[in-house]
Amino acid sequence: MMAMSLDGFVARKDHTLDWLNKQPTENEDHGFFAFMDSVDALVMGSGSLRTVLGFGDWPYLKPVITLSRTMTKQDLPEHLQDKITFSTESPEALWSIFGKRGYKRIYVDGGAVIRSFLQAGLIQDMKITVVPILLGNGIRLFGETAGDIDLELTSATPFPSGLVDLHYTVKGA
Amino acid sequence: MMAMSLDGFVARKDHTLDWLNKQPTENEDHGFFAFMDSVDALVMGSGSLRTVLGFGDWPYLKPVITLSRTMTKQDLPEHLQDKITFSTESPEALWSIFGKRGYKRIYVDGGAVIRSFLQAGLIQDMKITVVPILLGNGIRLFGETAGDIDLELTSATPFPSGLVDLHYTVKGA
Numbered sequence: 001m002m003a004m005s006l007d008g009f010v011a012r013k014d015h016t017l018d019w020l021n022k023q024p025t026e027n028e029d030h031g032f033f034a035f036m037d038s039v040d041a042l043v044m045g046s047g048s049l050r051t052v053l054g055f056g057d058w059p060y061l062k063p064v065i066t067l068s069r070t071m072t073k074q075d076l077p078e079h080l081q082d083k084i085t086f087s088t089e090s091p092e093a094l095w096s097i098f099g100k101r102g103y104k105r106i107y108v109d110g111g112a113v114i115r116s117f118l119q120a121g122l123i124q125d126m127k128i129t130v131v132p133i134l135l136g137n138g139i140r141l142f143g144e145t146a147g148d149i150d151l152e153l154t155s156a157t158p159f160p161s162g163l164v165d166l167h168y169t170v171k172g173a
Numbered sequence: 174m175m176a177m178s179l180d181g182f183v184a185r186k187d188h189t190l191d192w193l194n195k196q197p198t199e200n201e202d203h204g205f206f207a208f209m210d211s212v213d214a215l216v217m218g219s220g221s222l223r224t225v226l227g228f229g230d231w232p233y234l235k236p237v238i239t240l241s242r243t244m245t246k247q248d249l250p251e252h253l254q255d256k257i258t259f260s261t262e263s264p265e266a267l268w269s270i271f272g273k274r275g276y277k278r279i280y281v282d283g284g285a286v287i288r289s290f291l292q293a294g295l296i297q298d299m300k301i302t303v304v305p306i307l308l309g310n311g312i313r314l315f316g317e318t319a320g321d322i323d324l325e326l327t328s329a330t331p332f333p334s335g336l337v338d339l340h341y342t343v344k345g346a
Contacts, residue, residue, distance in 0.1 A: 006301070006315070006324065006339075006341070007181060007314075007315035008180060008181040008315075019321060022321075022323065118307070128179070130303075130339070132323070132324035132325060132326050132341060133321055133322065133323055133324060134291070134315055134318055134321065134322040134324065135318070135321060136315075136316070136317045136318030136319070136320070136321070136322070137317055137318075141180075142179070142180035142181075142307055142309075143309070144309045144310055145307055145308070145309030145310075146309070147309070148192060148195075148306055148307065148308060148309070149306065149307040149309070150195065150305070150306055151179065151305035151306060151307070151335065152305060152335055153305050153331060153335035153336075153337065155331070156329055156330075156331035156337045157329075158326060158328070158329035162324065162325055162326035162341075163326075164326065164329045164337075164339060166179075166303070166337060168179070168305060168335075
């Protein structure tokens, strides 16, 4: 579940997301809460975590696992220390840990983390919101892959704001 | 009117388009003929021209202007020499030439040419077909821009093949 400019960026080069607010989406249901309700945990990179921490209010009710070799609990405000854990495990190792905990559906957030899980064949479905803007440069959502990753379109939903929610399943995942 | 993989590529690095045939689209009307009917001429780069020449049958009924500093009529099969002209003019100069000829609606094809016309503010609407595949690398549709290019969604049409036609107008163009 990621917002991407039509030219494939999830953030400007300086990580800012201001361009997401150019389209008023107040009364649109992009399914964020329903989606969050459906997952058992979230995995994100330290870049995404820092961005979310910058929002002030912590938006997640589910456990968050952050992939980082440098961040520790000390980097978190006290009230979030039991909500976020840090890990340096591979996608495959994490997947097996999640299985033991009974986690079945994980939300993977952030370009680099999505790419590593995709590469490991562990992404089953993707929801991409295409934002009607060309940024020209920035941080890309997708990166190199070992080969083609074939997708199957589940739904395409346009909104009055001009955002289009595209839902895909990954073939063979 | 361009087909783009979900990760933003119009062709593989070696210019091949084989991945476009992974999704059967036989009975789908992506509006190619209606669109071609609506334009007065086509502008394309030499890369796109070479690709189309490689198809064998020439698919266009309208005049084609190819931007190239190196190709000449000699590079064309004889039966196409009156259908294709070459130019080294800027997008702005071409636009003014087209105006004098009474051309009102031009189809601009090929990544580099689309980018130069976009940059000149001469693209009014875009039809992008998003193909359900991640290629990982290749030739990008969009490139650097001088700033944000804001778009307005006109329509989003999903097809049984999983292709999604997105139609945008360019704000301020």
